[in-house]
Amino acid sequence: MQTTLDVILSKKYLIASxxxxxxxxxAANLISQEFASIAGNLAYVPLAGSFLILALITASxxxxxxxxxxxxxxxxxxxVSWFIAEMSWVHQDLVVHEDPFPSTADIFYLIGYPFLxxxxxxxxxxxxxxxxxxxxxxxxxxxxxxxxPSLYYVLGGAKNPGGLETILGTIYPIFDSIxxxxxxxxxxxxxxxxxxxxxxxxxxxxxxLFVADTAFLLGQIDNSYYTGSPxxxxxxxxxxxxxxxxxxxxxxxxxxxxxxKIDLR
Amino acid sequence: MDATETxxxxxxxxxxxxxxxxxLGDPVYQKVTKTLKDDYNCFLPDCYDxxxxxxxxxxxxxxxxxxTIINSIKSDLDEFSTQGPIQKFVLALG
Numbered sequence: 001m002q003t004t005l006d007v008i009l010s011k012k013y014l015i016a017s018x019x020x021x022x023x024x025x026x027a028a029n030l031i032s033q034e035f036a037s038i039a040g041n042l043a044y045v046p047l048a049g050s051f052l053i054l055a056l057i058t059a060s061x062x063x064x065x066x067x068x069x070x071x072x073x074x075x076x077x078x079x080v081s082w083f084i085a086e087m088s089w090v091h092q093d094l095v096v097h098e099d100p101f102p103s104t105a106d107i108f109y110l111i112g113y114p115f116l117x118x119x120x121x122x123x124x125x126x127x128x129x130x131x132x133x134x135x136x137x138x139x140x141x142x143x144x145x146x147x148x149p150s151l152y153y154v155l156g157g158a159k160n161p162g163g164l165e166t167i168l169g170t171i172y173p174i175f176d177s178i179x180x181x182x183x184x185x186x187x188x189x190x191x192x193x194x195x196x197x198x199x200x201x202x203x204x205x206x207x208x209l210f211v212a213d214t215a216f217l218l219g220q221i222d223n224s225y226y227t228g229s230p231x232x233x234x235x236x237x238x239x240x241x242x243x244x245x246x247x248x249x250x251x252x253x254x255x256x257x258x259x260x261k262i263d264l265r
Numbered sequence: 266m267d268a269t270e271t272x273x274x275x276x277x278x279x280x281x282x283x284x285x286x287x288x289l290g291d292p293v294y295q296k297v298t299k300t301l302k303d304d305y306n307c308f309l310p311d312c313y314d315x316x317x318x319x320x321x322x323x324x325x326x327x328x329x330x331x332x333t334i335i336n337s338i339k340s341d342l343d344e345f346s347t348q349g350p351i352q353k354f355v356l357a358l359g
Binding site: 061062063065066067068069126127128129130188189190191192193194195196252253255256 | 287288289290291292293295296299324325326327328329330331332333334336337
C-alpha cells in the first residue's frame with residue numbers, strides 16, 4: 001500500500017524536478033541564446049527518454065489484458081512517437097542546423113495524439129457509466145473556452161494566417177484542447193482515489209503543453225521562438241509532469257514478489 | 266466431497282469480482298487481492314461475508330468512480346441476486 005511518506009516523497013522530487021527545469025532554462029538563457037538552444041535541445045534526451053522508459057515499463061507491467069492494458073499500450077505508442085519526434089527535432093536543430101519547424105518531427109508529434117486519446121478512452125471505458133452529461137459539458141466548455149480566445153488572440157496578429165507554419169502551429173493547441181477533455185473527466189471521476197494523482201499530473205502536463213503550443217505559435221508568428229527559449233520550460237514541464245504521473249501509477253500497481261492464492265474456505 | 270451452498274455462493278461472488286477486476290487489468294486484480302490480505306488478512310471469497318472491505322479498497326483506489334466498478338460486479342450477479350445471501354451481498358455493496 002502506498003504510504004503517506006511515499007506520496008510526500010514523490011511530490012518532493014516532483015517539485016525539485018520542476019524547479020530544476022526552470023532554473024536550468026533561466027541559467028542557460030542568462031549565459032547566451034546559443035547555449036540555451038543547445039541546453040534546451042539536449043534536455044529532451046533525459047526528459048523524453050525517462051518518459052519513454054517509464055511508459056514502456058508501465059505498458060509491460062499491465063500487458064495487453066484488460067482495459068488498463070490497452071490504455072497503457074496506447075500510452076506507450078504516444079511516448080514512442082513523441083520520443084522519435086523530439087530526437088528528430090534535436091537532430092534537425094543541432095546536427096543539420098535547419099529550422100525544425102515544420103519538419104518530420106511534426107509527423108511524429110501529430111501521430112502521438114490519437115494514441116494519447118486512445119489511452120484516455122481505454123482507461124475511462126470501464127467507468128464510462130459514471131461520466132455524467134454535466135461533467136462532459138463542463139470539461140468541453142473549459143476546453144473550448146480556453147482554446148478559442150487564445151487562438152483568436154494569437155492568430156489575430158498573424159501576417160500570413162494561411163501559411164503552412166501557422167496552420168500546423170494551430171493544430172497543436174486544437175489537439176491539446178481535445179485531449180484535455182478526457183483528462184478533466186478523469187480527474188472528476190477518480191477524485192479522492194489514489195489514481196487521481198496520475199490523472200491530475202497528466203492533466204497539468206497537457207495544460208502546460210497547451211500553453212506552450214499557443215506560445216510557440218505566437219513565437220512562430222513574431223519570429224521570437226528558438227529552442228531553449230523560456231517557452232521551452234513549459235514543453236519540458238509536460239514531460240516532468242507526465243513522467244511523475246506514470247511513476248505514481250507504476251508504484252501504485254507495482255509487481256509483488258509473492259502471489260496470493262485464492263482460498264475457497 | 267460436495268461443496269456446500271455457501272461455498273458455491275462464495276465462489277460465484279468471487280468469480281464476479283475477479284472478472285470485473287481482470288477486465289480492468291491483471292495488476293488491478295493483484296493490487297486488490299494484496300490489499301485484502303495486507304489490511305484485512307482475507308482473500309477474495311471472504312468479500313462475500315465482508316463486502317465493505319472490497320468497497321473501501323476500490324474507493325481508496327478509484328475515488329468517485331468506485332461505484333461504477335461496484336455496479337459492474339452487481340450487474341454480473343444480477344441473475345442470482347434474488348437468492349437471499351447474494352442479495353444481501355449486493356445490497357451491502359451499496
